[in-house]
Amino acid sequence: MREIVFDTETTGLSPQDGHRLVEIGCVEIFNRVQTGRSFHAYINPERDMPREAEAVHGLSMTFLSDKPCFHAVVDDLIEFLGDSPLVAHNATFDFAFLNWELSQCGHVPISLARMVDTLAMARTRHPGAKHSLDALCTRYGIDRSQRIKHGALLDAELLAQVYVELCGGRQIGLILAETPAAGMQLAESAMSMARAPRPVRPPRPHAASPEELARHATFIQKLVDPLWAQFPAA
Template sequence: MREIAFDTETTGLNPNDGHRLVEIGCVELVNKVETGREFHRYINPDRSMPSEAEAVHGLSLIFLSDKPRFHEVARDFLDFVGDSPLIAHNAHFDFAFLNWELAACGHDPVCLSRMIDTLAMARTRHPGAKHSLDALCTRYGVDRSQRIKHGALLDAQLLSQVYVELSGGRQIGLSLAAVEDALFASEAHVPTAPRPIRTPRPHAPSAEELARHAAFIATLAAPLWAERPLAA
């Protein structure tokens, strides 16, 4: 089964207030195993960047000024995610921005039935605990040492690991068959050349080895098998 863990960064909290996407990152999972395929784009929001938002993700308007607009990356994004379920933390937030941006450039919205919300999963599995992505990484031992600021691709990578844990733990991905299925299902998989068939090495003893063995046995004094022959 193919699923996409994704995250977004924005200029604010609500697209209906004029806020826009500035970054989107996606990680492909097949049978709960990361395949190595990723999608990542920075996006020019065509508006100012509030200082509060920049403090969260560190993306300045100067940095984003030469990046593509959302309508320029929308088709690439849709082609990457296909019809796969989309995993996000506090998914209603990300879906709201994503579908606003898609509608603004003439694309159909992503159906909410495809939404998998790890925040809702965490609240069900760990009631009363902290449910932020940082807290879940700590709970499950996911290394987040590189997460100095929020970043869509990094957060999607962390989220994919947290999602596996919330879904039942890493053991679900330990099967060799599952790993093999994930690699072969990825569009990035390139078949390798067939391995050459080698002639099996001989394992039977040579006549010389048998003679040396017989000579060694003849030197043994009163071996146990001579006193009590082994049963057939």
């Protein structure tokens, strides 16, 4: 099954307050394995950047001033997303901004039925624990050493690994294939090999040779006060 794990960076907390997207990063996974395909864009928000937001993601208006506006990247983004489920951490936040930007471009908002929220999954699986992306990476042993500031593409890549762990992790023996049909063929082949009769081999001799027995007896005689000497044979 194809899914898209994504993350956004913004100028603030709510599009209703005039805040905008400034970065979006998407990672494609198939059967919970990253395919290597991704979508990433920095976006000119056409407004100022609050200092509080810049402190979180490090994106200044000087950096974003020559980047495309959302309407310039929206077609490529929609093509990449397709009709796949969309996975995000605290997904209602990301969906709110994404759908607001889509509506401003005349596009139909993405249905919330496609939303998969890893924050809700983490709260269910680990009640009472910390559920930030950093905390979940630490819990699952995922390397986040490059995450100095928030970045949409890097965070999406980390979240993809977290999502796999929240879904149960990568199982030993999981068959990876480009298509489900190919996976079934590999599975059937593996089962056929397991059912195939194995040739019967005669047992190999493991008895010690007379020379080995003699060397062993000589070695035993050199032992001082061996334990078994304290218990004479019945």
